[in-house]
Amino acid sequence: MTFLRQTKMDRLLSPDELEEALRNVLVTRYHNLHPFHKLMNAGDLTLGQMQAWALNRYCYQYTIPKKDAIVLSRSEDPEFRREWRKRLVDHDGEDGDTGGIERWLRLAEGVGLDRDLVTGRSAALPATRFAVGAYIDLVSNNSMLVAVASSLTELFSPIAIGERVPAMLKRYDYITDETLAYFKPRMTQAPRDAEFALDLTKKWAITPDQQGEAIDALITKCDILWAMLDALFHAYVAPGHVPPGAFVPEEA
Amino acid sequence: MTFLRQTKMDRLLSPDELEEALRNVLVTRYHNLHPFHKLMNAGDLTLGQMQAWALNRYCYQYTIPKKDAIVLSRSEDPEFRREWRKRLVDHDGEDGDTGGIERWLRLAEGVGLDRDLVTGRSAALPATRFAVGAYIDLVSNNSMLVAVASSLTELFSPIAIGERVPAMLKRYDYITDETLAYFKPRMTQAPRDAEFALDLTKKWAITPDQQGEAIDALITKCDILWAMLDALFHAYVAPGHVPPGAFVPEEA
Numbered sequence: 001m002t003f004l005r006q007t008k009m010d011r012l013l014s015p016d017e018l019e020e021a022l023r024n025v026l027v028t029r030y031h032n033l034h035p036f037h038k039l040m041n042a043g044d045l046t047l048g049q050m051q052a053w054a055l056n057r058y059c060y061q062y063t064i065p066k067k068d069a070i071v072l073s074r075s076e077d078p079e080f081r082r083e084w085r086k087r088l089v090d091h092d093g094e095d096g097d098t099g100g101i102e103r104w105l106r107l108a109e110g111v112g113l114d115r116d117l118v119t120g121r122s123a124a125l126p127a128t129r130f131a132v133g134a135y136i137d138l139v140s141n142n143s144m145l146v147a148v149a150s151s152l153t154e155l156f157s158p159i160a161i162g163e164r165v166p167a168m169l170k171r172y173d174y175i176t177d178e179t180l181a182y183f184k185p186r187m188t189q190a191p192r193d194a195e196f197a198l199d200l201t202k203k204w205a206i207t208p209d210q211q212g213e214a215i216d217a218l219i220t221k222c223d224i225l226w227a228m229l230d231a232l233f234h235a236y237v238a239p240g241h242v243p244p245g246a247f248v249p250e251e252a
Numbered sequence: 253m254t255f256l257r258q259t260k261m262d263r264l265l266s267p268d269e270l271e272e273a274l275r276n277v278l279v280t281r282y283h284n285l286h287p288f289h290k291l292m293n294a295g296d297l298t299l300g301q302m303q304a305w306a307l308n309r310y311c312y313q314y315t316i317p318k319k320d321a322i323v324l325s326r327s328e329d330p331e332f333r334r335e336w337r338k339r340l341v342d343h344d345g346e347d348g349d350t351g352g353i354e355r356w357l358r359l360a361e362g363v364g365l366d367r368d369l370v371t372g373r374s375a376a377l378p379a380t381r382f383a384v385g386a387y388i389d390l391v392s393n394n395s396m397l398v399a400v401a402s403s404l405t406e407l408f409s410p411i412a413i414g415e416r417v418p419a420m421l422k423r424y425d426y427i428t429d430e431t432l433a434y435f436k437p438r439m440t441q442a443p444r445d446a447e448f449a450l451d452l453t454k455k456w457a458i459t460p461d462q463q464g465e466a467i468d469a470l471i472t473k474c475d476i477l478w479a480m481l482d483a484l485f486h487a488y489v490a491p492g493h494v495p496p497g498a499f500v501p502e503e504a
Binding site for chain 2: 002121222238244
């Protein structure tokens with residue numbers, strides 16, 4: 001039921017033009033442009049705000065392998081499934097120690113959060129949970145083209161990480177390489193996954209309606225990431241209205 | 253997949269104690285307490301902020317009869333379905349002129365919005381759409397007890413309307429009785445529906461776990477309504493960061 005815009009294309013784009021249109025969605029809507037990330041990269045977040053980010057972003061990390069399992073379950077193609085399965089390996093790891101989710105928990109602990117508080121998810125902002133729920137819904141109840149194209153935010157993920165990691169290491173003395181271990185493998189995993197998903201999107205979207213659908217899927221995914229940061233900003237930056245029951249940092 | 257807290261009850265409550273616990277959720281979390289509604293009732297919203305509220309709230313109104321149809325579809329009991337069906341009648345009306353959705357559109361037009369902009373929903377905040385999507389998910393993928401108990405915000409709806417309608421008529425000269433025609437029937441419909449849902453909740457929740465589940469369902473529903481107002485506040489009050497693609501009022 002997650003809403004998709006009904007973008008009407010006035011003509012069929014070439015595969016390269018479609019790629020450009022998709023990249024243009026990211027140029028204008030990817031969450032590295034959000035004021036919360038700008039504060040983070042400028043070194044202007046308090047510890048409490050950093051904790052709120054790590055705690056809430058965990059809900060997204062938690063959701064990703066479930067989202068990818070839904071995509072796997074909908075595919076009829078073993079070759080597709082073999083490739084997409086790598087995403088599960090990346091996030092869940094080979095054991096309890098090596099996956100992205102575990103690395104995210106180390107990041108959360110590295111900024112001083114209790115692991116159980118994070119994994120419990122009840123202290124996250126409801127808006128965060130609703131946004132990641134919309135992602136699950138998006139890939140469950142739309143075409144496989146939508147499910148694949150919505151992952152294309154990963155095209156820009158190395159850009160965001162490339163800005164974020166050096167900025168965080170430089171500007172927050174409690175953040176170390178070890179805290180940020182999550183991000184390093186993402187610099188190679190995300191481009192590999194994004195390339196595969198982009199090739200498929202260009203191969204599958206061969207009518208104007210399908211091309212519009214791919215673009216709309218990516219817009220909705222950008223909306224999801226943006227809404228998560230809007231909710232963080234509202235609750236923890238300005239005006240600082242934490243909704244009932246959500247995490248309240250010890251220091252303001 | 254919508255998250256439910258796992259409230260653990262330390263003992264079985266009597267039906268009256270359960271009702272008190274449910275009412276206490278509303279006393280502390282119902283959205284009449286939200287700063288956005290306080291601004292509205294104080295007469296402090298600009299026309300553009302009022303428009304943003306009407307436009308976004310339409311997404312909720314639009315969703316309600318779909319939500320109720322899902323609840324109907326899950327019931328095995330004709331008596332339940334006959335009673336719950338009244339909600340569809342209230343929202344969809346007997347013809348194109350008499351239902352709650354149409355009255356909400358009149359409200360939206362009354363504050364100067366274009367009907368097509370409202371019904372298109374693409375100008376609403378993504379966070380609004382994600383929150384109402386979570387409501388659909390909540391009633392689809394949990395027990396019927398959760399589906400029914402989550403509707404109990406209607407216990408307090410007459411309180412909110414009783415505050416809002418006189419305040420809006422008094423403080424905004426562009427708002428008339430006609431603009432607010434949506435609210436008048438709700439003053440009798442909501443208590444009728446809430447009484448039925450409360451009786452069922454008390455009848456069905458006969459173990460501590462079920463009672464916790466009913467309370468959690470109502471908390472999640474309050475979170476949904478609260479998150480919608482948080483998103484409005486962030487985008488249109490302070491700091492006034494409208495997310496990409498969402499409604500921008502003509503006057504600030």
